Amino acid sequence: MTKPDPIPARLAALKSMSVPQLKSEWQTIFATTAPNNSRTFLESRLAYRIQELTYGGPDRETRRMLDLLADEVGGTLTRKSQIADPRNPVVGTRLIREWNGVEHTITVLRDGFEWQGRPYKSLSAIARAITGTRWNGYRFFGLRERKRGND
Numbered sequence: 001m002t003k004p005d006p007i008p009a010r011l012a013a014l015k016s017m018s019v020p021q022l023k024s025e026w027q028t029i030f031a032t033t034a035p036n037n038s039r040t041f042l043e044s045r046l047a048y049r050i051q052e053l054t055y056g057g058p059d060r061e062t063r064r065m066l067d068l069l070a071d072e073v074g075g076t077l078t079r080k081s082q083i084a085d086p087r088n089p090v091v092g093t094r095l096i097r098e099w100n101g102v103e104h105t106i107t108v109l110r111d112g113f114e115w116q117g118r119p120y121k122s123l124s125a126i127a128r129a130i131t132g133t134r135w136n137g138y139r140f141f142g143l144r145e146r147k148r149g150n151d
Contacts, residue, residue, distance in 0.1 A: 007054050014043045022046065029053070072121060087143050095123075095141045099130050106141065 017025065022042040026034040029049050034042060058066070088108060089095070095106040104126075107114045112121045120126050123137025131140075138144070 007051060010050055011047050014046055087138050089143070095143075097130075097141050104130055 014022065014025070019037055019039055019042065022039065023034040023037075025046055026032075026042060029046060036042075057063075091108055091110050093108040095108070097104050097106070104115065106123070106126055109119065112119050113123060113126060114120070115126045115129070120129075123141055123143075124135060125137070127135035127137045127140035
């Protein structure tokens with residue numbers, strides 16, 4: 001007979017705790033004072049940490065990918081490599097997109113893209129430069145993620 005998992009009960013108990021009780025739980029788990037009084041923040045962060053301590057956190061490769069994504073979103077490149085997206089066409093491919101009567105040609109590079117003689121790290125940045133609004137670059141240029149099983 002297997003022993004029931006206590007984690008769901010601990011997570012459910014967070015919902016019934018008062019903010020002072022959540023802050024006390026924070027002190028116990030993190031060994032620091034809680035950074036704020038937001039019930040939503042305290043509950044979600046405590047729930048994550050309880051599960052992380054029990055089941056383990058993200059593996060090294062996942063943490064690396066999250067760091068790279070954060071750099072890309074933040075527009076900084078503190079790491080040496082970029083995430084290779086399987087939706088990217090082969091190097092040298094030219095993407096053509098017409099927008100407001102103007103044809104735009106983008107060249108796929110080994111480490112990004114080129115548009116109007118300037119390098120870009122993402123298609124989304126180019127789409128934003130062209131339209132002035134945020135777009136998913138792959139959608140803007142008509143590239144779709146491959147369906148599983150069609151590789």
